Amino acid sequence: MEALKNKVALVTGASRGIGKAIAHAFAREGANVAICGRKPDTLEQAARECETNCGNGLAGKVLPVVCHLGHASEIQRLVETTLREFGRVDILVNNAATNIAQKPVLQVDEAQFDKMVEINLKSAFRLIQAAAPAMCARGWGSIINIASISGLRPQYQGMLYSMTKAALIMMTKSYAQELGPSGVRVNAIAPGLIRTVLSEYYWKDPGRLEQSLARQPIRHLGEPEEVAETAVLLAGDGASYITGQVFVVDGGRLSPIDFL
Numbered sequence: 001m002e003a004l005k006n007k008v009a010l011v012t013g014a015s016r017g018i019g020k021a022i023a024h025a026f027a028r029e030g031a032n033v034a035i036c037g038r039k040p041d042t043l044e045q046a047a048r049e050c051e052t053n054c055g056n057g058l059a060g061k062v063l064p065v066v067c068h069l070g071h072a073s074e075i076q077r078l079v080e081t082t083l084r085e086f087g088r089v090d091i092l093v094n095n096a097a098t099n100i101a102q103k104p105v106l107q108v109d110e111a112q113f114d115k116m117v118e119i120n121l122k123s124a125f126r127l128i129q130a131a132a133p134a135m136c137a138r139g140w141g142s143i144i145n146i147a148s149i150s151g152l153r154p155q156y157q158g159m160l161y162s163m164t165k166a167a168l169i170m171m172t173k174s175y176a177q178e179l180g181p182s183g184v185r186v187n188a189i190a191p192g193l194i195r196t197v198l199s200e201y202y203w204k205d206p207g208r209l210e211q212s213l214a215r216q217p218i219r220h221l222g223e224p225e226e227v228a229e230t231a232v233l234l235a236g237d238g239a240s241y242i243t244g245q246v247f248v249v250d251g252g253r254l255s256p257i258d259f260l
């Protein structure tokens, strides 16, 4: 407990799913956490739930900041609000993503291409560019980009999603190389199938879920909290010798069972 005491974290897309679980785990570990999403109601609710779940007197505060990550001005306001309320950003988690073009590659259009790049990739770039200089100046920082196993092998009819996640992984490795000497670590987490709104097509139907789980050694559907615990490890000094890595959290899905 309290692995992140006195740290300030910013977690994008934290009104539900994996981002919310990460924000709650960080607060449980003592960090003050700024969270963002587009919808004020669900964002406020996520912050209140954290106060209830982490009400042990040790937990950090959770600050909800409404932000659409597709707009540079809103990203700037998100960072400014976090700095005004908490003074700095030590830990940045680029978690929010969208998947608006799950379709055959030849049906993908330019507007979808631009939007996927803007939300899944450029927002991470903008936030790192805004937060990392001060981390470097202080000599301590941890940046975690939430990628996907779809960034490690192509998702069928998910070209834009896979492409943005693969690029996010390379962005992670590039920042890690250059920021490491200044004390800033940059890592990625690549989840497999996790129980959230984004992925419900793959797990809501019991037949489809069963088929999917049969392909992985760990036979349960991943929960957001199982990703969050990896983020806690990477965020704090327990991972002081780890940078530029991609942590696959997928129940072994990328190492399929060989029945031969």
Ligand SMILES: NC(=O)c1ccc[n+]([C@@H]2O[C@H](COP(=O)([O-])OP(=O)(O)OC[C@H]3O[C@@H](n4cnc5c(N)ncnc54)[C@H](OP(=O)(O)O)[C@@H]3O)[C@@H](O)[C@H]2O)c1
Pocket: 012, 013, 014, 015, 016, 017, 018, 019, 036, 037, 038, 039, 042, 067, 068, 069, 070, 094, 095, 096, 097, 098, 119, 146, 147, 148, 149, 190, 191, 192, 193, 194, 195, 196, 197, 198, 199
């Ligand atoms: N679930 C999986 O199986 C899975 C697998 C691999 C990787 N991942 C990755 O894990 C991360 C989290 O996914 P999830 O499954 O937790 O997704 P989710 O349940 O859809 O949650 C996404 C969060 O991001 C916010 N968001 C979406 N678009 C936004 C925007 N333009 N600006 C600001 N906030 C935005 C949403 O809130 P608002 O709607 O209020 O904006 C929500 O809080 C993503 O990077 C995803 O690619 C998920």
